[in-house]
Amino acid sequence: xxxxxxxxxxxxxxxxxxxxxxxxxxxxxxxxxxxxxxxxxxxxxxxxxxxxxxxxxxxxxxxxxxxxxxxxxxxxxxxxxxxxxxxxxxxxxxxxxxxxxxxxxxxxxxxxxxxxxxxxxxxxxxxxxxxxxxxxxxxxxxxxxxxxxxxxxxxxxxxxxxxxxxxxxxxxxxxxxxxxxxxxxxxxxxxxxxxxxxxxxxxxxxxxxxxxxxxxxxxxxxxxxxxxxxxxxxxxxxxxxxxxxxxxxxxxxxxxxxxxxxxxxxxxxxxxxxxxxxxxxxxxxxxxxxxxxxxxxxxxxxxxxxxxxxxxxxxxxxx
Numbered sequence: 001x002x003x004x005x006x007x008x009x010x011x012x013x014x015x016x017x018x019x020x021x022x023x024x025x026x027x028x029x030x031x032x033x034x035x036x037x038x039x040x041x042x043x044x045x046x047x048x049x050x051x052x053x054x055x056x057x058x059x060x061x062x063x064x065x066x067x068x069x070x071x072x073x074x075x076x077x078x079x080x081x082x083x084x085x086x087x088x089x090x091x092x093x094x095x096x097x098x099x100x101x102x103x104x105x106x107x108x109x110x111x112x113x114x115x116x117x118x119x120x121x122x123x124x125x126x127x128x129x130x131x132x133x134x135x136x137x138x139x140x141x142x143x144x145x146x147x148x149x150x151x152x153x154x155x156x157x158x159x160x161x162x163x164x165x166x167x168x169x170x171x172x173x174x175x176x177x178x179x180x181x182x183x184x185x186x187x188x189x190x191x192x193x194x195x196x197x198x199x200x201x202x203x204x205x206x207x208x209x210x211x212x213x214x215x216x217x218x219x220x221x222x223x224x225x226x227x228x229x230x231x232x233x234x235x236x237x238x239x240x241x242x243x244x245x246x247x248x249x250x251x252x253x254x255x256x257x258x259x260x261x262x263x264x265x266x267x268x269x270x271x272x273x274x275x276x277x278x279x280x281x282x283x284x285x286x287x288x289x290x291x292x293x294x295x296x297x298x299x300x301x302x303x304x305x306x307x308x309x310x311x312x313x314x315x316x317x318x319x
Contacts, residue, residue: 001188001189001191001192001195002090002093002094002095004192004195005089005090005093005195005199006199007090008090008093008095009090009093009095009096009098009099009100009311010095010098010099014099015095015098018098018099019098019114019115019118020118021315022050022073022115022118023115023118023119025050025055025057025071025073025315026043026046026047026050026115026119027046027119028057028059029046029049029050029055029057030042030043030045030046032057032058039139040121040122040136040137040138040139041138041139043116043119043120043121044116044121044123044136044138044146046119047112047115047116047119047121048146048148048151050073050115051075051076051108051111051112051148051151052075052076052151053075054072054073054074054075055072055073056070056071056072056073057070057071058070059071069317069318070317070318071315071316071317071318072315072316072317072318073314073315073316074101074314074316075101075314076097076101076102076103076108076111076148076314077101077102077308078102078103078104078108078149078150079091079100079102079103079104079308079309080308081308081309083104083105084104088309089195089198089199091104091107091308091309092104092106092107092191093107094107094110094111094114097110097111098111099311099312100307100308100309100310100311100312101312101314102308103308104149105130105131105132105133105149106132108148108149109125109132109133109134109148109149110125110132111148112134112146112148113125113134113184116134116136117181121136122136122137123135123136124136124178124179124180125178125179125184125187126145126175126176126177126178126179127174127175127176127177127179127225127226128159128163128165128175128176129163129164129165129175129282130282131163133145133146133147133148133149133154134146134147134148135178143178145159156170156176159175159176160176163175163282164280164281164282166278166279166280167278168277168278169277169278169279169280170278171278172221172223172277172278173221173223174223174224174225174277174278174279175225177223182218183218183219183224185218186214186215186216186217186218186219186224187215187224187226189211189212189214189215190211190212190215190224190226190227190230191226192211193207193208193211193212193230194226194230194233196208196211197230197233197234197237201237202234202237202238202241205234205238208230208231208234209231209234212227212230212231215227223277225274225277225279228270228273228274228277229274231270232267232270232271232274235263235266235267235270236267238263239260239263239264239267242257242259242260242263243257243260246260248260251264
């Protein structure tokens, strides 16, 4: 999906190499710390430490057995600069996060999920408004929530209280539900559709609709809220174009253009579905405060001259 957008930070070969190197490093670190590699709790501890801490492992030095080699891995960090990908949509990408060691609430959970797959650790991707995070079962089957963006373990109640998630939204599974592997891949098609809109605009709309239809096949409850958001964006852009072409400036006159009326009706129906699923906008003061915090941290990052856009190797080898 990310290569389709173009100018990717990593090739497929580079991506595979980094994932393998990360998986091998975590396995070695866990073994040297005395953990069992078949212990799911230990595997998730290893991923969480790998993302958030500076870790080192020793490797046998065949040239000088008395002086082992050491490899150190630096932690990832949150990139507050253009974290929504409005200036550069690639800031949203998994490959950008792996290449630079910095990401946000879409890419850091994606990194976690990819490494978990490589380790054979069971995990799920989970959505909240403008956000995603990880859920995983412990050895007793209890589900835990983990924030790769902050290295926090938080329960569903915190998200409901602080991210304005209604009980209906949770019950319908648009937020705080667990996505299986097929649904994670299907959701990439929604991201592909959104990226297409960002880069190429509406065109005839068929590609975006095909992506949404294909993705929704893997959501039996028809509850991928992002798909409905992307569809509303498509319809709104199509409506704007038709109104402009027909010089309609007042919605009262929309019935004069059957095509515009049809698109408008579809938009209203889609928005009604979003509401029925339990989605509600975050209150303006809550959202504004969140954005102010991110903007402040983004300025602090710039002042410290910390770049989240430059490729860098998080693995440091010493002899």
